[in-house]
Amino acid sequence: AKEPVRVLVTGAAGQIGYALVPMIARGVMLGRDQPVILHMLDIPPAAEALHGVKMELVDAAFPLLKGVVATTDVVEACTGVNIAVMVGGFPRKEGMERKDVMSKNVAIYKSQASALEKYAAANCKVLVVANPANTNALILKEFAPSISEKNITCLTRLDHNRALGQVSERLSVPVSDVKNVIIWGNHSSTQYPDVNHATVKTPAGEKPVRVLVANDEWLNGEFITTVQQRGAAIIKARKLSSALSAASSACDHIRDWVLGTPEGTWVSMGVYSDGSYNVPAGLIYSFPVTCCNGEWTIVQGLPIDELSRKKLDLTAEELSEEKALAYSCLS
Ligand code: NAX
Numbered sequence: 001a002k003e004p005v006r007v008l009v010t011g012a013a014g015q016i017g018y019a020l021v022p023m024i025a026r027g028v029m030l031g032r033d034q035p036v037i038l039h040m041l042d043i044p045p046a047a048e049a050l051h052g053v054k055m056e057l058v059d060a061a062f063p064l065l066k067g068v069v070a071t072t073d074v075v076e077a078c079t080g081v082n083i084a085v086m087v088g089g090f091p092r093k094e095g096m097e098r099k100d101v102m103s104k105n106v107a108i109y110k111s112q113a114s115a116l117e118k119y120a121a122a123n124c125k126v127l128v129v130a131n132p133a134n135t136n137a138l139i140l141k142e143f144a145p146s147i148s149e150k151n152i153t154c155l156t157r158l159d160h161n162r163a164l165g166q167v168s169e170r171l172s173v174p175v176s177d178v179k180n181v182i183i184w185g186n187h188s189s190t191q192y193p194d195v196n197h198a199t200v201k202t203p204a205g206e207k208p209v210r211v212l213v214a215n216d217e218w219l220n221g222e223f224i225t226t227v228q229q230r231g232a233a234i235i236k237a238r239k240l241s242s243a244l245s246a247a248s249s250a251c252d253h254i255r256d257w258v259l260g261t262p263e264g265t266w267v268s269m270g271v272y273s274d275g276s277y278n279v280p281a282g283l284i285y286s287f288p289v290t291c292c293n294g295e296w297t298i299v300q301g302l303p304i305d306e307l308s309r310k311k312l313d314l315t316a317e318e319l320s321e322e323k324a325l326a327y328s329c330l331s
Helices: 015-025 044-060 074-078 098-119 133-142 157-171 209-213 216-220 222-228 230-238 244-259 306-330
Strands: 005-010 036-041 065-071 083-086 125-128 152-154 182-184 192-194 199-202 205-208 267-272 284-292 295-298
Touching: 005 015, 005 074, 015 036, 015 044, 015 244, 036 044, 036 074, 044 065, 065 074, 074 098, 083 098, 083 244, 098 133, 098 306, 125 133, 125 244, 133 152, 133 267, 133 284, 133 306, 152 284, 157 182, 157 192, 157 209, 157 222, 157 244, 157 267, 182 267, 182 306, 192 222, 192 306, 199 209, 205 209, 209 216, 216 222, 222 230, 244 267, 244 284, 267 295, 284 306
Parallel strands: 005 036, 005 083, 036 065, 083 125, 125 152
Antiparallel strands: 152 267, 182 192, 182 284, 199 205, 267 284, 284 295
16 A cells, blocks of 8 residues: 655635645545545634534545644644645735735745745645745745755646636537647736647547637637636636635646646646746746656747747736745845
8 A cells, every 4th residue: 555645735724725625635636546644734813614624524534534634833734744735825905015915925935935844755846826826936945945946836727727628618629628728927817828739639630729719819819818817707706716626726736747747738837937938037937847757847849929929928027026026025
């Protein structure tokens, strides 16, 4: 039998946490044959709710779940974890300045970076979900210098999956037949959902999405804004932000990272830029990646047309500004 893997979920008493922990305990994230021990962290005001989630995990009697740590102590939460999914953060409230929200999250991610660096298992893989996701991940990277930059990522898989979903709906094809969309840049409304290299499986082989949709106006307009604004549309409909889709996408992100992407398929992940595609190095930016043996690699050599170039640059500019704002909160 396999040794259990320890998975940390921060913000585990929140909405996404509530959807995510049962998925992990069922093997959706790491496989149906992989036992897990869940570490759940939240802050003292949420301690009782967190305890309630732990009670429900016990009550669900998940066969793969070999233990649950529910705590408000960062050190206890981080000790020995192999995977860390960072969902906890300070939300933007009405009337709050961007700088104030940034400053709260910088403080949280700085201190959790130090705890992970000291107490997590060697080679711990980190996924930041909490917004501003890319910049929180960057702060985490800066304050956990002994964790390899290859091990620190942020979630743009939800946006990627939203793009697959929109193409699937438009063409009335199963979403599993659509692949290789790309989310470039920030997990924000400046992200660029790109279908220029995406394909659909048909009885006659793989066909480009552009050819099948045959409507550039829709693909360059409404499709992009729908994906960019989907989070807001969910809030409007549910009066709550995306939770089940965010949790499911977080599982997809970690599963593909650990177990590998299928041959011929790439996914989108926010990763540390090495300057690929002329994206400034030193940002956490969403790229198309393939994964093998627990490592991601940016897909190289995709042609970028003029329209795309502008959109890649625009979202990079926003991330550079966020980075500057985050640094200004440190001093
Ligand atoms: P909730 O407010 O329901 O849950 C957040 C939880 O984090 C709360 O229980 C809170 O007590 C806890 N928390 C706050 N500070 C903490 C700290 N220092 N340490 C540990 N826990 C702490 O929000 P939810 O809807 O679950 O969303 C969580 C985060 O995901 C938000 O930042 C949200 O913006 C972000 N999202 C990111 C997405 C992505 O694709 N990257 C999509 C979904 C989501 O909007």
